[in-house]
Amino acid sequence: MFKLGWFSTGRDEAARLLLQTVFDRIAEGFIPAKMAYVFVSRRPGESAESDLFFKLCEDLGLQTIYLSAREFKPDLRIQDREAWRNEYHRMVLDKLPEEVDLVVLAGYMWVVSEEMCRELPMLNLHPALPGGPKGTWQEVIWQLISARAAETGVMMHRVTPVLDEGPAATFCRFSIRTDSFRSLWEACEKKLLKHGLSAILQTEGENEPLFRKIREEGVKRELPLIVYTLKAFAEGEIDWQAPELPLDLSLRIEKHLETGSWA
The missing domain is CATH 3.40.50.170 (Formyl transferase, N-terminal domain)
Known part of the structure; x- marks a missing residue:
């Protein structure tokens, strides 16, 4: 087993x-x-x-x-x-x-x-897509906002001696430009143009509404990503040395979020 x-x-x-x-x-x-x-x-x-x-x-x-x-x-x-x-x-x-x-x-x-x-053989979670922003989850989100990103994600990556540089094993992606984000982006853009990112960091920080929404959407996918990743490894769908990595688990995770069931 x-x-x-x-x-x-x-x-x-x-x-x-x-x-x-x-x-x-x-x-x-x-x-x-x-x-x-x-x-x-x-x-x-x-x-x-x-x-x-x-x-x-x-x-x-x-x-x-x-x-x-x-x-x-x-x-x-x-x-x-x-x-x-x-x-x-x-x-x-x-x-x-x-x-x-x-x-x-x-x-x-x-x-x-x-x-x-x-x-x-160790896996760790990182709150970004493969090849995406590095750093803490806070740093990742501010980089996404600064870059006016259209999407982000979460990945499970292999742990290597270089911090957060191990190759991704699995990931999921999601849009941060859907209808539920539109008004938040518009409000944040106005603040960015008027005050700049550093001022937003000082005055609102993690309470900035767009920041909180991106964090919320990422967090609710983290636990399902871990579960589906472990299932994929345990069932042999992917292997530690498999060249086909990373495995995109987006569809499975979105289905779980919609239905609430593990399948």
């Missing part, structure tokens, strides 16, 4: 929702896989949110391994971040109980080491 590893910092409700949703799709057979382990970069008692994540793992009967990144050699982390990253993730690798076919970084808040990139 296809085996998954799951890496998380367990820092918020979104991390729990991701895990619960994928677990449920596995339990009902939609994703033909086994979740072999969950690794958490915090220890029990380190924070209230991650304790809720640990409780969820326990309730789901998942094998959970942890190593607090914050408490691991803090002096070295300050003095030499790369050396710290290498030592921390070497210890993480030593703790993992078994080999898996795929590892998902799901709300994992640390940059992984080069060694871990070589040792584990």
Whole structure:
């Protein structure tokens, strides 16, 4: 059976929702896989949110391994971040109980080491189309607005030693020029012409209506993209080394958003 590893910092409700949703799709057979382990970069008692994540793992009967990144050699982390990253993730690798076919970084808040990139087939989520804007989700959206983009998307990409540069495995795309966006673009264009982007960043920031709408449309596609990506890997539709990557999952995800069903 296809085996998954799951890496998380367990820092918020979104991390729990991701895990619960994928677990449920596995339990009902939609994703033909086994979740072999969950690794958490915090220890029990380190924070209230991650304790809720640990409780969820326990309730789901998942094998959970942890190593607090914050408490691991803090002096070295300050003095030499790369050396710290290498030592921390070497210890993480030593703790993992078994080999898996795929590892998902799901709300994992640390940059992984080069060694871990070589040792584990890892996927991460990035809120843009392949070849699209790089950076945080906030930076991506501001770049889209600045470029007057017509579309955007979300992708799952392979994790490599160069941050956010791994090739895409799957993606979905959606228009940000539909009727529901039209008035938002018109209002934003007026502000851009009058004040410029930097002024909008300072006065409205993430509360700018077009910014919020783009974020909302991206977020609601992120979890379905993860689910359909794992299903495609587990069923052999795509393979880690497959040359036909990336796989466009847009139609499946839009159908799920329309119907609410997984199919």
